[in-house]
Amino acid sequence: MRIPLPPVHLDQRIADLASEYADGRRTAAQPRDAATVVLMRPGAAGEPEVYLLRRQLSMDFAGGMCVFPGGGVDPRDYDHAVAWAGPTPAQWAARLGTTEDVARALVCAAVRETFEESGVLLAGGSDSDVVADTTGEDWEADRVALESRELAMTDFLDRRGLVLRTDLLGIWSGWLTPVFEPKRYRTWFFVARLPQGQITRDVSTESSSVTWLSAAAAADAADAGDLAMLPPTYLTCLEIGTLGSLDAVFDAAADRTVEMFTPSVETVEGGHALTMPEALRPLVAERRA
Numbered sequence: 001m002r003i004p005l006p007p008v009h010l011d012q013r014i015a016d017l018a019s020e021y022a023d024g025r026r027t028a029a030q031p032r033d034a035a036t037v038v039l040m041r042p043g044a045a046g047e048p049e050v051y052l053l054r055r056q057l058s059m060d061f062a063g064g065m066c067v068f069p070g071g072g073v074d075p076r077d078y079d080h081a082v083a084w085a086g087p088t089p090a091q092w093a094a095r096l097g098t099t100e101d102v103a104r105a106l107v108c109a110a111v112r113e114t115f116e117e118s119g120v121l122l123a124g125g126s127d128s129d130v131v132a133d134t135t136g137e138d139w140e141a142d143r144v145a146l147e148s149r150e151l152a153m154t155d156f157l158d159r160r161g162l163v164l165r166t167d168l169l170g171i172w173s174g175w176l177t178p179v180f181e182p183k184r185y186r187t188w189f190f191v192a193r194l195p196q197g198q199i200t201r202d203v204s205t206e207s208s209s210v211t212w213l214s215a216a217a218a219a220d221a222a223d224a225g226d227l228a229m230l231p232p233t234y235l236t237c238l239e240i241g242t243l244g245s246l247d248a249v250f251d252a253a254a255d256r257t258v259e260m261f262t263p264s265v266e267t268v269e270g271g272h273a274l275t276m277p278e279a280l281r282p283l284v285a286e287r288r289a
């Protein structure tokens with residue numbers, strides 16, 4: 001499966017549908033808040049490698065697409081009792097552009113979804129250590145219970161005496177699904193390093209396969225039609241792929257705040273296309289030159 005990458009050209013039917021939402025003839029679906037995490041490790045030359053999951057073809061959203069670990073916010077992610085280390089929820093709220101309770105839920109969801117979909121846990125016994133190994137049967141039982149919503153993140157952390165290491169996350173971007181899509185997500189993109197000692201595992205029930213690729217190679221594979229990606233995933237890989245190291249990625253993330261971007265329809269030579277953030281247009285133009 002392949003979808004057009006930016007600029008995403010649209011047929012006239014989609015363009016007409018988008019105009020019906022724009023002028024009020026249709027009402028857009030309410031988006032669900034979500035968090036996704038660009039989990040990274042250094043490659044052989046120190047370049048950023050990213051962890052990608054290929055979603056099951058049967059999934060009703062982005063089926064067959066390569067994505068980063070992530071998913072929708074669970075109501076229990078709002079729990080004020082969640083153990084916490086790092087920037088405060090108020091500090092996160094200022095950078096994520098949300099209220100404090102939503103920021104808390106998003107950070108919790110980011111850590112929870114990363115553990116559920118990769119087996120990697122951004123948590124530790126204190127604000128200065130990180131869990132070193134999550135491969136045991138007891139960890140897997142907890143991961144499955146979290147994934148099935150039989151276990152809340154707060155209870156999981158409390159029982160193990162752990163705190164969320166929110167300082168291990170960085171902020172990257174925010175994307176809101178176009179208004180003409182029947183299922184919509186307001187997704188905050190975070191970045192994180194693979195903690196020392198931990199390994200990723202192919203454990204998510206929503207994915208058919210997983211892989212580590214350099215961000216640049218992932219963008220190349222998408223251009224070649226070997227990987228199917230939604231535009232936000234592709235553009236994230238493309239941007240991170242221009243940075244030479246994980247340190248450079250986190251330096252770039254250090255001062256970022258989220259301004260949620262919603263792709264809309266624009267007229268281009270030959271028809272219509274989805275818009276993209278202006279800051280990324282030069283990267284794409286260079287790619288297509």
